[in-house]
Amino acid sequence: MGHDPDAKNLRMIPQLEIAIAAFFLAVGTAGPPLELARIAGAALFCAVVWRSGRFVGALAMAAVILGAWWQHGQFRVTTLVAAAALGVIAHLFYRRPRATTAVMAAGAAAGIAFLFLG
Numbered sequence: 001m002g003h004d005p006d007a008k009n010l011r012m013i014p015q016l017e018i019a020i021a022a023f024f025l026a027v028g029t030a031g032p033p034l035e036l037a038r039i040a041g042a043a044l045f046c047a048v049v050w051r052s053g054r055f056v057g058a059l060a061m062a063a064v065i066l067g068a069w070w071q072h073g074q075f076r077v078t079t080l081v082a083a084a085a086l087g088v089i090a091h092l093f094y095r096r097p098r099a100t101t102a103v104m105a106a107g108a109a110a111g112i113a114f115l116f117l118g
Contacts, residue, residue, distance in 0.1 A: 012101075012104075013050075014056070014094055014095075014097060014100035015049060015050050015051070015052055015053075015056055016050050017100040017101055017103065017104035018049055018056055018060050018086070018090045018094075018100060018103060018104065018107075019046045019047065019049035019050040019060070019063070020046075020104050020107070020108060021060070021086055021090075021103055021104045021106070021107025021108060021111075022045075022046045022049050022060045022063040022064050022067070022086060022107065023042060023043055023046040023063075023067065023111075024107055024108040024110070024111030024112060025064045025068075025079075025082045025083070025086055025107050025110060025111045025114070026042045026045070026046065026063060026064045026065075026066075026067025026068045026071075026079075026111070027039060027042055027067065027068075027071070027111060027115065028082075028110065028111030028112055028113070028114035028115040029064070029068050029076060029078045029079040029082050029111070029114045030042075030067070030068040030069075030071035030072050030076075030079065031072075031076075031114070031115060032115070034071075035071070038070055038071040039071075041067070041070045041071075042063075042066075042067030042068070042070055042071060043067075045062075045063040045066045045067045045070065046063045046067060048063060049063050054094070056090050056091065056094050057086075057087045057088065057089075057090040057091025057092075057094065058087060058091075060083075060086050060087050060090045061083045061084060061086060061087030061090075062083075064079060064082055064083035064086055064087075065079060065080065065083045068083075078114060082110065082111075082114070086103070086107055089103055090103060
């Protein structure tokens with residue numbers, strides 16, 4: 001088993017990892033009922049984060065808020081707190097590849113926890 005020179009290319013870029021975290025937080029903090037069209041809308045807001053550059057923190061925060069609002073037309077305190085936390089963390093750790101992987105995992109876990117517990 002040798003070193004694969006293309007292994008670096010298989011790794012996700014930080015913006016995509018943060019976009020995944022934003023998606024799960026948006027869907028999770030909005031809560032049920034879940035509708036496919038509204039989940040797709042939240043995914044579109046998060047796709048903007050994927051295409052972002054240095055504004056990834058601000059766009060991640062906006063994607064969580066807009067994605068949750070798109071689903072139910074209201075803001076919840078958990079949505080605003082989760083959005084602010086993700087925005088700050090994404091901005092601070094954007095240039096650290098392993099950190100954004102941890103942000104993705106934590107955001108996905110928190111979003112799923114909000115969905116099922118909240």
